Every structure is written in structure tokens, then in C-alpha cells.
Amino acid sequence: MNWGNRDTTGRRILILGGTTEARELAGLLVKAGYAVTTSLAGRTDTPRFPEGVVRMGGFGGREGLAEYLKSNRIEMVVDATHPFAAQISANAVAAAADAKVRLIRLERPAWKKPEGAIxxxxxxxxxxxxxxxxxxxxxxxxxxxxxxxxxxxxxxxxxxxxxxxxxxxxxxxxxxxxxxxxxxxxxxxxxxxxxxxxxxxxxxxxxxxxxxxxxxxxxxxxxxxxRRPRLPRAETVDSVAWAQEAIARIFRTG
Structure with a gap:
């Protein structure tokens, strides 16, 4: 898909959320003028809601997510789910490909063994x-x-x-x-x-x-x-700042 060199204001982004990083990113993107929808799985009774539009519940697998992306004219997907949410991450990669929508994964770095730890x-x-x-x-x-x-x-x-x-x-x-x-x-x-x-x-x-x-x-x-589950390959960043930069770059240069 050719994004061109257009203004990013109002560009439609779907964040698959539920993490602290997802909330932080949503706030930054809303402030920057993007049209942000964050999807929450609804597994927590008292979620912390991000800025922007919030969607609760699942999509119905890969096909349902692909249809959502198409019908809502989503231009980018950010998978910022928990590192162990393997099924939604797999669905996101497949659905984004089906809908011809760019996807980036925001994945916090894994813990490493502290010095002296058993x-x-x-x-x-x-x-x-x-x-x-x-x-x-x-x-x-x-x-x-x-x-x-x-x-x-x-x-x-x-x-x-x-x-x-x-x-x-x-x-x-x-x-x-x-x-x-x-x-x-x-x-x-x-x-x-x-x-x-x-x-x-x-x-x-x-x-x-x-x-x-x-x-x-x-x-x-x-x-x-x-250990974390293996996820399908995707363009991956490890911080909110890098995610914001990657989104701006992709929209700016295609």
C-alpha cells in the first residue's frame, strides 16, 4: 500500500491493547492527531482505559479482525498486547496481511537473569x-x-x-x-x-x-x-517512543 507523503492527522490506527505501553502509546497518538481505536479483550473487570475510542471484546478470529480492518478503513495495526497473548498476535499478523494493512508489534523487552539469581x-x-x-x-x-x-x-x-x-x-x-x-x-x-x-x-x-x-x-x-511463546514474524519495536517514531515514519514515507 502506498501511504504517500500526506499529513498524518486523522489517520486510522487500531491498537490491540491491554498493556501499560498500549495506553501510553494511545495517549501520544491521540495528542498527535491520529484517529486511534484501542481494542481491549475484556478479560479484566476494571481495565484502565486509554485515550481515544475503546472497543471491548474479541473480533472472531483472523477473519473477523480482517473484516473489521476493512470495514473501518483502518490504516495501521499496532499489536501492543501482552507478550503471552499469542493467539491474538498470530491473528493480528494474518488479518493485517489479509486486509493489506501495515502492522507493527510493540513488545517490551524480556527479563534477563539478574546477577546472582537462582x-x-x-x-x-x-x-x-x-x-x-x-x-x-x-x-x-x-x-x-x-x-x-x-x-x-x-x-x-x-x-x-x-x-x-x-x-x-x-x-x-x-x-x-x-x-x-x-x-x-x-x-x-x-x-x-x-x-x-x-x-x-x-x-x-x-x-x-x-x-x-x-x-x-x-x-x-x-x-x-x-518462557515467552513464539510469535509470527512482524516488524517489532521495544518501546513506546520507538513505536511512535515507526508509525510516523511509515505514514510519512510508505
Missing amino acids: WLEVGSTLDAVHALPRGARVLLTVGRQDLGQFLAQTNVEFVARMIEVPAGLPTDWTVIAARGPFTLEGETELMEEHGITHLVTKNSGGAQVAAKLAAATQLSIPIIVI
Whole structure:
């Protein structure tokens, strides 16, 4: 598609959101004059809404998203979803190709092993379950959608932290409803208070919840990290600033 050298004001952008970066980018693009719609999956009951138009709910897979892009004359898609939202990212790449719309992925950098950390990287949630020794007391920070595999572990004690708590969790779990950012002091106090012996987390990246890694490292608590899923190839940037620059460049030069 030839974007030409036209003014970017009013150009239609769809952000697949739900992350802090998506909200920040939406605000910057709205301020710059783009017509921004952010799509939220609707999995959180109390989402933080970005500036611009907000659309809630799914699209109906690849075909539904492609049709949305065409019927709403979307000129660019920004996939700024969570690094573990593999299905929507795959759908976005395929749908953008079907609709002949440019796509960029805004993906925060993955965490790297802190110096001195006891760090075990695993390929799946089930691998993380199997890595836990009998009698462990685990700080579980994988989000509410990935708790299922841990429910059968009766020889491990869990302190599960998430933004919103689903119904039906075991009564012997300690459940904490909290939203970051978290501090090193607070995370250290939490782990000491609950006698945590292991931390289980997805490699989500980002500064808002990274303090738990530093706290666990200082306390010599093993960190079990679930590796990110593989995503289809796409033009990728790793910060809001680079995303804004890439969007301006693409619209300006084609």
C-alpha cells in the first residue's frame, strides 16, 4: 500500500491493547492527531482505559479482525498486547496481511537473569508445575488465566497474586489482589512475611512488576520463569517512543 507523503492527522490506527505501553502509546497518538481505536479483550473487570475510542471484546478470529480492518478503513495495526497473548498476535499478523494493512508489534523487552539469581527458565506452565519441589511455598504471579495447571498441586502451598481474583480457587491458597507497580521493599516484605521459598512468573518483562525478581535474588529464592511463546514474524519495536517514531515514519514515507 502506498501511504504517500500526506499529513498524518486523522489517520486510522487500531491498537490491540491491554498493556501499560498500549495506553501510553494511545495517549501520544491521540495528542498527535491520529484517529486511534484501542481494542481491549475484556478479560479484566476494571481495565484502565486509554485515550481515544475503546472497543471491548474479541473480533472472531483472523477473519473477523480482517473484516473489521476493512470495514473501518483502518490504516495501521499496532499489536501492543501482552507478550503471552499469542493467539491474538498470530491473528493480528494474518488479518493485517489479509486486509493489506501495515502492522507493527510493540513488545517490551524480556527479563534477563539478574546477577546472582537462582534462575530456571521453563517452556510452559506445566513445566513450571513440575519444577516445584514437594513442600515449597510459592509466590505465584502468572495471572488468573493460567492458574489451572497449579490447582492439582496439593503438596505445595501457594500465595497467588493477580489483579482480579477468579471464583473457585482452593480455600487453602493465600490470594492477593493487587496491581503494580511494586517496590523492592514491598516485594521483600511480602516474601519474608509469607515464608516464600520459590517464585513462579511469566517472562512478561516491564518495570512495573520487575521488583519481585530483585527481591527473590536478594533472598536467594529460586525464580522459575515461564518462557515467552513464539510469535509470527512482524516488524517489532521495544518501546513506546520507538513505536511512535515507526508509525510516523511509515505514514510519512510508505
